[in-house]
Amino acid sequence: MLPILRTLCVFPLISFGIAQIACIDEARIRLHDASSNGDDHEGHLHGEIDLQPEGFPPLRALEDNDLSRAKAELGRYLFYDSALSQDSSMSCATCHKQEFAFTDGEALSPALHEGTFTKRNSMSLTNVAYTPFLTWVNPTITRLKNQAAGVFFGEDPAEFGVTGFESEILGRIETKTIYQQLFPPAFPYDENPWSYENIFIALEAFQMTLISNQSPYDAYISGDSNALSESAKRGLILFNSERLDCTHCHNGFNFAGPVISANTANVEMEFFNTGLYNIDGEGGLPNGDLGLAEHTSEPYDIGKFRAPTLRNIELTAPYMHDGSVETLEDVIRIYARGGRLIENGAHAGDGALSPYKSVLIDGFEITESEIEDLINFLTSLTDEKFISNENFSNPFEG
Numbered sequence: 001m002l003p004i005l006r007t008l009c010v011f012p013l014i015s016f017g018i019a020q021i022a023c024i025d026e027a028r029i030r031l032h033d034a035s036s037n038g039d040d041h042e043g044h045l046h047g048e049i050d051l052q053p054e055g056f057p058p059l060r061a062l063e064d065n066d067l068s069r070a071k072a073e074l075g076r077y078l079f080y081d082s083a084l085s086q087d088s089s090m091s092c093a094t095c096h097k098q099e100f101a102f103t104d105g106e107a108l109s110p111a112l113h114e115g116t117f118t119k120r121n122s123m124s125l126t127n128v129a130y131t132p133f134l135t136w137v138n139p140t141i142t143r144l145k146n147q148a149a150g151v152f153f154g155e156d157p158a159e160f161g162v163t164g165f166e167s168e169i170l171g172r173i174e175t176k177t178i179y180q181q182l183f184p185p186a187f188p189y190d191e192n193p194w195s196y197e198n199i200f201i202a203l204e205a206f207q208m209t210l211i212s213n214q215s216p217y218d219a220y221i222s223g224d225s226n227a228l229s230e231s232a233k234r235g236l237i238l239f240n241s242e243r244l245d246c247t248h249c250h251n252g253f254n255f256a257g258p259v260i261s262a263n264t265a266n267v268e269m270e271f272f273n274t275g276l277y278n279i280d281g282e283g284g285l286p287n288g289d290l291g292l293a294e295h296t297s298e299p300y301d302i303g304k305f306r307a308p309t310l311r312n313i314e315l316t317a318p319y320m321h322d323g324s325v326e327t328l329e330d331v332i333r334i335y336a337r338g339g340r341l342i343e344n345g346a347h348a349g350d351g352a353l354s355p356y357k358s359v360l361i362d363g364f365e366i367t368e369s370e371i372e373d374l375i376n377f378l379t380s381l382t383d384e385k386f387i388s389n390e391n392f393s394n395p396f397e398g
């Protein structure tokens with residue numbers, strides 16, 4: 001392959017003093033497997049990192065993170081290691097479990113200190129390598145390594161609670177035999193590779209490998225016409241239809257908002273208010289959540305969030321940014337109604353009438369059997385190989 005000499009840079013908003021420049025140098029896409037130079041560790045998984053997953057565009061290259069199996073493997077250990085949290089109670093996997101496509105089944109997740117919870121619903125890490133703006137609604141987090149840093153040092157609420165315990169926690173990692181083995185091949189040019197920056201880089205490398213492209217739907221589009229039931233095929237047509245308009249926001253190979261890959265020149269962010277709430281008839285959300293407006297201070301951004309991937313959606317209930325919708329059937333009925341009606345209680349209000357709702361959420365007619373078809377299509381996006389892939393599973397078990 002000829003190197004394509006094109007460098008792409010994305011300059012997202014600058015806030016909280018975090019300026020990030022994501023530069024994608026397509027010429028640098030290459031496989032760099034440091035561990036293949038005879039430095040094998042028995043029991044660790046090997047094999048090349050697939051930078052061109054079948055059916056998907058090639059992964060973007062990261063200027064400071066050449067993917068290697070050694071790095072991803074280190075990242076896998078770190079992802080499952082609770083020694084990284086202040087009281088050794090919590091790892092990334094506490095809230096991102098493989099069996100649930102890396103979510104946790106909770107509406108909001110218990111955070112470090114008793115009685116505290118994450119502000120929003122834990123997100124699936126399915127194909128997160130392609131997500132240009134991470135988390136439900138933060139337009140400033142464009143790299144997985146920065147997202148990981150927030151878990152370590154964030155205070156609202158504290159997750160790993162590393163602030164004030166920096167050297168103690170790094171010491172725990174540095175002194176474990178397994179990391180004495182895993183860091184040097186992951187960072188062959190660093191004399192002293194045990195650093196937070198390298199921990200974030202390795203976690204990023206591991207998460208870049210969390211590719212899900214082997215669902216029945218994928219088999220169907222690559223030519224196996226029996227991979228989907230007749231009902232799921234009808235559901236796919238409905239999903240793509242003008243009437244339902246799901247693809248307006250959940251589009252492309254990842255059934256999500258905009259993606260970033262080696263092929264994308266510009267990624268514009270997109271966020272939408274889907275009419276879930278209308279507290280006091282003023283478009284308010286519970287707990288003063290503002291959605292995108294929290295970052296932009298623009299009233300018209302109130303209650304806007306990112307359209308997440310629908311791959312593995314069967315496994316990631318409850319749904320929406322606050323986990324307030326229990327089932328896929330409920331999700332579909334809310335869209336069909338053009339917004340959610342909450343009749344009683346503190347959150348009462350008709351989301352369909354929210355002044356901030358997207359004009360694209362205008363409701364549609366749908367029959368009971370069509371709802372069933374649509375659900376059968378959505379569940380055909382479940383990738384059993386993704387949730388059983390040993391490259392992604394807990395290395396401390398089995």
Ligand code: HEC
Binds near residue numbers: 119144
């Ligand atoms: C206490 C629960 C919890 C822990 C521990 C946790 N996460 Fe999360 N994660 C969440 C929640 C909640 C969100 C959604 C955050 C938001 O939008 O405010 C999230 C979002 C993410 C996202 C964004 C996904 C996307 O599609 O944008 C990534 C990536 C992620 N977490 C990775 C990690 C990593 C890596 C770790 C360990 C360093 C970790 N998480 C630890 C709860 C957790």
Ligand code: HEC
Binds near residue numbers: 272273307332
């Ligand atoms: C106007 C853009 C838009 C349209 C049209 C749209 N969605 Fe969404 N979708 C979103 C956004 C934004 C979210 C997250 C909203 C939130 O959490 O507040 C979402 C969330 C979801 C979720 C929950 C995802 C999760 O991880 O919790 C499902 C399921 C879903 N949509 C399915 C559909 C289906 C099916 C259709 C067509 C009937 C559809 N969407 C149409 C933007 C849209």
